[in-house]
Amino acid sequence: MNYKQPLAIMKKELSGYFTTPIAYIVITVFLVVAGWFFFSTFFLYNQAELRGFFQLLPLILSFVVPAVTMRLFSEEKHSGSFEILMTLPVSARDVVLGKLLAGAAFVALMLAPTLSYAVSAALVGSLDPGPVIGGYLGALLLGLAFSAVGVFASSLTRNQIVAFIVGLLICLTLSLVDKFLFFLPAPLQSAIEYTGADFHFRNISRGIIDSRDILYFLSISAVAFIGTVRLLEERR
Numbered sequence: 001m002n003y004k005q006p007l008a009i010m011k012k013e014l015s016g017y018f019t020t021p022i023a024y025i026v027i028t029v030f031l032v033v034a035g036w037f038f039f040s041t042f043f044l045y046n047q048a049e050l051r052g053f054f055q056l057l058p059l060i061l062s063f064v065v066p067a068v069t070m071r072l073f074s075e076e077k078h079s080g081s082f083e084i085l086m087t088l089p090v091s092a093r094d095v096v097l098g099k100l101l102a103g104a105a106f107v108a109l110m111l112a113p114t115l116s117y118a119v120s121a122a123l124v125g126s127l128d129p130g131p132v133i134g135g136y137l138g139a140l141l142l143g144l145a146f147s148a149v150g151v152f153a154s155s156l157t158r159n160q161i162v163a164f165i166v167g168l169l170i171c172l173t174l175s176l177v178d179k180f181l182f183f184l185p186a187p188l189q190s191a192i193e194y195t196g197a198d199f200h201f202r203n204i205s206r207g208i209i210d211s212r213d214i215l216y217f218l219s220i221s222a223v224a225f226i227g228t229v230r231l232l233e234e235r236r
Contacts, residue, residue: 005090009098010105013072017106022071030064038117049127050117054135054205058175058198061107061139061146066167068106069150070160072099077158082119092232096225100144100151107143111136130207138204139216142197146171148224155228172196174220 037060038053102176115136121127127180146167154160178196193199197220200213 005094006101009090009095010101010126013099013102014105017102018067023106026064026068027113030060031113033060034114035117038114042209044177050121050132050135053114053117054131054139054201057135057139058142059172061142062175063168064110065103065107065143065146066150066153066164066171067129069099069103069147069167070107070154070163071105072151073154074158074160074163078160080199092199092229096151096155096228096232100148100221100225103147103150104140104144107147108140110138111143114138131205134207134209135205137209138213141214142201145174145197145217145220148221148228149174152224152228152231155231185225 037056049193118132149170150167154163174197178199200216203213
């Protein structure tokens with residue numbers, strides 16, 4: 001597979017983020033919200049850990065990532081450049097991969113400043129590096145999966161608000177599905193719990209790196225990626 005075209009598309013989309021106020025607004029809002037949750041629980045527990053930050057990260061990313069990815073296809077459809085893109089000698093797979101990488105890279109850039117939380121915690125106490133490393137690994141995998149979902153949602157419509165709502169609903173469902181297990185019969189609870197992103201993220205953020213949790217996030221990313229490619233190929 002030639003990665004030159006996906007990487008070129010990724011660079012184009014990333015530069016598109018930072019040539020408008022969107023990127024700076026999203027990053028600022030994310031850091032304010034995440035910082036508030038971190039520092040409020042940090043002083044409440046009086047412990048050198050990032051537990052409060054990681055506990056709410058899936059919920060925060062459920063809102064932020066669809067906002068980041070909603071424009072990736074919808075904007076091009078609205079402006080009419082989507083039809084031009086589809087006539088270029090580039091495969092649908094390369095286009096989707098490039099946009100997915102752009103979304104995931106943006107999430108990684110957005111998370112980078114939060115490393116200061118770990119530094120702050122380490123300065124005031126004995127910080128266990130295991131949960132921190134696991135938490136950030138889980139955050140990157142979660143960002144990848146939610147970016148794939150957001151790209152899929154953006155490919156469904158030319159309206160960015162609709163794309164945001166669809167992506168938000170899917171990401172929220174994945175994040176919160178395991179919070180409503182008490183409504184279900186006991187035999188179904190473990191199976192439904194396994195479908196929840198928060199369940200797998202919690203495992204990794206404890207510093208327990210299990211291949212099943214990594215496979216879960218990669219599977220969500222792959223399903224959304226394949227679904228988006230199929231959609232584009234049908235409309236080509």
